[in-house]
Amino acid sequence: AQSVTQLGSHVSVSEGALVLLRCNYSSSVPPYLFWYVQYPNQGLQLLLKYTSAATLVKGINGFEAEFKKSETSFHLTKPSAHMSDAAEYFCAVSHSGGSNYKLTFGKGTLLTVNP
């Protein structure tokens, strides 16, 4: 079984400040890990993914995440928040095996950016 816990349903930062969105996972096999962003009334867009290569993963829009196996974490960071980063962010886990590639999502974290 696999699960994802996102700490903090709402994170608020000032423009230009560091963004840190937390994600912890549980998986009985080596996981694939993902961060998605969702803008209102839209689908999900992939920010970045970890698939057992480099533990520090760089994604789009200046975001990055580090896979820490000892902490079972995959936190998302961005050095300097921009107003356009305001959105809902979802962490997700999947197994490397299995043809169906089923994703399990966290409950999401709403990021607001204050001017």
Add this chain to the structure above:
Amino acid sequence: GAVVSQHPSRVICKSGTSVKIECRSLDFQATTMFWYRQFPKQSLMLMATSNEGSKATYEQGVEKDKFLINHASLTLSTLTVTSAHPEDSSFYICSAREYEEAFFGQGTRLTVV
């Protein structure tokens, strides 16, 4: 990246009628597609896995007869909400797999009145 198109983006229907939502992979073939439901301010709940040429696999608690899924080709999966009721109002999102990555449609906002 690959593109998944979902249509319609928004639909309003009367209680008791059926609504069909289409999900198309535009530039790749998707043997597996997924249908999710998202309630306001909540995460995505997987409803079913759609496999081309075979029956969909539904998650526990999802009514097969209410949410009909058809995956007739490698680029098209459809979700039909039958005999819709106000409690079926929600945001429905499809995704399609290409290699190790899932690509998502824009979502469909269904409102049953």
